[in-house]
Amino acid sequence: MSEAERLAEPLHGRCLCGSVKITLNAAHAEVDVCHCGMCQRWGGSMYAGIEADDFSLSGEDAIATYQSSEWAERAFCKKCGSNLWYKFLPTGNRTFLAGLFELPSGLPIKHQIFIDDKPDWFDIAQDSPKKTGEQIIAEARAAGFTFE
Numbered sequence: 001m002s003e004a005e006r007l008a009e010p011l012h013g014r015c016l017c018g019s020v021k022i023t024l025n026a027a028h029a030e031v032d033v034c035h036c037g038m039c040q041r042w043g044g045s046m047y048a049g050i051e052a053d054d055f056s057l058s059g060e061d062a063i064a065t066y067q068s069s070e071w072a073e074r075a076f077c078k079k080c081g082s083n084l085w086y087k088f089l090p091t092g093n094r095t096f097l098a099g100l101f102e103l104p105s106g107l108p109i110k111h112q113i114f115i116d117d118k119p120d121w122f123d124i125a126q127d128s129p130k131k132t133g134e135q136i137i138a139e140a141r142a143a144g145f146t147f148e
Helices: 037-043 133-142
Strands: 011-014 021-027 031-034 047-050 052-058 063-067 072-077 083-088 093-097 109-113
Parallel strands (some): 031 109
Antiparallel strands (some): 021 052, 031 047, 047 093, 072 083, 083 093
16 A cells, blocks of 8 residues: 555546546545556546545446456446546556546646656656656566566
8 A cells, every 4th residue: 555645535526427426535645647658548648547545436337447458457438438547457456537536736746657658749847756667567577466
Protein backbone atom coordinates (compact mmCIF):
# COMPACT_ATOMS: atom_id res chain seq x y z
CA MET A 1 0.00 0.00 0.00
CA SER A 2 1.25 3.45 -0.86
CA GLU A 3 2.48 5.73 1.90
CA ALA A 4 0.60 8.62 0.29
CA GLU A 5 -1.60 10.83 2.41
CA ARG A 6 -5.28 9.89 2.11
CA LEU A 7 -8.13 12.27 1.37
CA ALA A 8 -10.50 12.49 4.34
CA GLU A 9 -13.70 12.77 2.30
CA PRO A 10 -14.90 10.24 -0.29
CA LEU A 11 -14.58 11.21 -3.95
CA HIS A 12 -17.66 10.78 -6.11
CA GLY A 13 -17.21 10.47 -9.85
CA ARG A 14 -19.09 9.44 -12.93
CA CYS A 15 -18.68 8.74 -16.59
CA LEU A 16 -19.74 11.30 -19.20
CA CYS A 17 -23.32 10.00 -19.49
CA GLY A 18 -23.72 9.23 -15.77
CA SER A 19 -24.48 5.53 -16.26
CA VAL A 20 -21.44 4.53 -14.19
CA LYS A 21 -20.85 6.10 -10.78
CA ILE A 22 -17.74 5.50 -8.70
CA THR A 23 -17.05 6.39 -5.08
CA LEU A 24 -13.47 6.31 -3.83
CA ASN A 25 -12.85 6.00 -0.09
CA ALA A 26 -9.47 6.97 1.36
CA ALA A 27 -8.28 8.12 -2.06
CA HIS A 28 -4.55 8.68 -2.31
CA ALA A 29 -3.74 12.39 -2.33
CA GLU A 30 -1.58 12.10 -5.46
CA VAL A 31 -2.02 11.38 -9.17
CA ASP A 32 -0.23 8.69 -11.21
CA VAL A 33 0.68 9.60 -14.80
CA CYS A 34 1.52 7.10 -17.54
CA HIS A 35 2.85 8.01 -20.99
CA CYS A 36 3.05 4.49 -22.47
CA GLY A 37 1.85 3.88 -26.02
CA MET A 38 -1.19 1.91 -24.85
CA CYS A 39 -2.36 4.76 -22.61
CA GLN A 40 -1.85 7.20 -25.47
CA ARG A 41 -3.99 5.08 -27.80
CA TRP A 42 -6.58 4.52 -25.07
CA GLY A 43 -7.10 8.15 -24.17
CA GLY A 44 -5.41 10.24 -26.84
CA SER A 45 -2.52 11.29 -24.61
CA MET A 46 -1.26 10.45 -21.13
CA TYR A 47 -3.31 8.59 -18.54
CA ALA A 48 -3.81 10.31 -15.18
CA GLY A 49 -5.16 8.03 -12.48
CA ILE A 50 -5.97 8.13 -8.79
CA GLU A 51 -5.84 5.18 -6.38
CA ALA A 52 -7.97 4.51 -3.32
CA ASP A 53 -7.99 2.03 -0.45
CA ASP A 54 -11.61 1.14 -1.22
CA PHE A 55 -14.19 1.91 -3.89
CA SER A 56 -17.79 1.21 -4.82
CA LEU A 57 -19.50 1.17 -8.21
CA SER A 58 -22.99 1.54 -9.53
CA GLY A 59 -24.05 0.93 -13.11
CA GLU A 60 -22.03 -2.28 -13.52
CA ASP A 61 -24.24 -3.28 -16.47
CA ALA A 62 -22.79 -0.32 -18.42
CA ILE A 63 -19.15 -1.32 -17.77
CA ALA A 64 -17.06 -3.20 -20.30
CA THR A 65 -13.51 -4.38 -19.72
CA TYR A 66 -10.71 -5.06 -22.16
CA GLN A 67 -7.56 -7.02 -21.34
CA SER A 68 -5.02 -4.82 -23.11
CA SER A 69 -2.03 -6.98 -22.20
CA GLU A 70 -1.06 -10.02 -20.19
CA TRP A 71 -0.91 -7.85 -17.05
CA ALA A 72 -3.46 -5.08 -17.62
CA GLU A 73 -7.20 -4.61 -17.91
CA ARG A 74 -8.90 -1.36 -18.84
CA ALA A 75 -12.55 -0.50 -18.30
CA PHE A 76 -14.92 1.88 -20.04
CA CYS A 77 -18.58 2.80 -20.16
CA LYS A 78 -20.41 0.88 -22.90
CA LYS A 79 -22.86 3.76 -23.38
CA CYS A 80 -20.65 6.87 -23.65
CA GLY A 81 -17.17 5.37 -24.03
CA SER A 82 -15.64 7.13 -21.01
CA ASN A 83 -12.49 5.45 -19.75
CA LEU A 84 -12.95 4.33 -16.15
CA TRP A 85 -9.93 2.50 -14.75
CA TYR A 86 -6.68 0.68 -15.34
CA LYS A 87 -6.26 -2.57 -13.39
CA PHE A 88 -2.86 -4.22 -12.85
CA LEU A 89 -3.90 -7.89 -13.02
CA PRO A 90 -1.09 -9.47 -10.96
CA THR A 91 -2.14 -7.49 -7.86
CA GLY A 92 -5.70 -6.40 -8.68
CA ASN A 93 -4.76 -2.77 -7.96
CA ARG A 94 -6.69 -0.17 -9.92
CA THR A 95 -6.21 3.47 -10.70
CA PHE A 96 -9.32 5.37 -11.70
CA LEU A 97 -9.32 8.03 -14.40
CA ALA A 98 -8.66 11.25 -12.49
CA GLY A 99 -10.98 13.25 -14.75
CA LEU A 100 -14.04 11.35 -13.51
CA PHE A 101 -13.77 13.14 -10.15
CA GLU A 102 -13.69 16.71 -8.90
CA LEU A 103 -10.29 16.47 -7.25
CA PRO A 104 -9.10 18.97 -4.67
CA SER A 105 -6.59 21.48 -5.99
CA GLY A 106 -2.90 21.09 -5.34
CA LEU A 107 -2.59 17.30 -5.64
CA PRO A 108 0.98 16.33 -6.52
CA ILE A 109 1.95 13.90 -9.25
CA LYS A 110 3.26 10.69 -7.64
CA HIS A 111 5.40 9.94 -10.69
CA GLN A 112 5.34 9.91 -14.47
CA ILE A 113 6.10 6.51 -15.94
CA PHE A 114 7.15 5.56 -19.47
CA ILE A 115 8.45 9.11 -19.75
CA ASP A 116 10.55 7.98 -22.73
CA ASP A 117 7.29 7.37 -24.67
CA LYS A 118 5.88 10.87 -23.98
CA PRO A 119 5.18 12.82 -27.17
CA ASP A 120 7.30 15.93 -27.56
CA TRP A 121 4.27 18.13 -28.25
CA PHE A 122 3.34 18.52 -24.58
CA ASP A 123 4.93 18.84 -21.16
CA ILE A 124 3.54 18.72 -17.63
CA ALA A 125 4.51 21.85 -15.71
CA GLN A 126 4.60 20.19 -12.29
CA ASP A 127 8.01 18.72 -11.55
CA SER A 128 7.67 15.08 -10.49
CA PRO A 129 9.72 11.87 -10.47
CA LYS A 130 10.09 10.43 -13.97
CA LYS A 131 10.84 6.81 -14.94
CA THR A 132 11.50 5.34 -18.36
CA GLY A 133 9.72 2.23 -19.59
CA GLU A 134 12.90 0.23 -19.02
CA GLN A 135 13.11 1.47 -15.41
CA ILE A 136 9.47 0.73 -14.56
CA ILE A 137 9.63 -2.78 -16.11
CA ALA A 138 12.88 -3.47 -14.20
CA GLU A 139 11.17 -2.41 -10.94
CA ALA A 140 8.22 -4.70 -11.69
CA ARG A 141 10.52 -7.63 -12.48
CA ALA A 142 12.51 -6.98 -9.28
CA ALA A 143 9.19 -7.23 -7.42
CA GLY A 144 8.60 -10.64 -9.00
CA PHE A 145 6.32 -9.80 -11.92
CA THR A 146 6.87 -11.36 -15.35
CA PHE A 147 5.80 -10.00 -18.72
CA GLU A 148 6.53 -12.84 -21.15
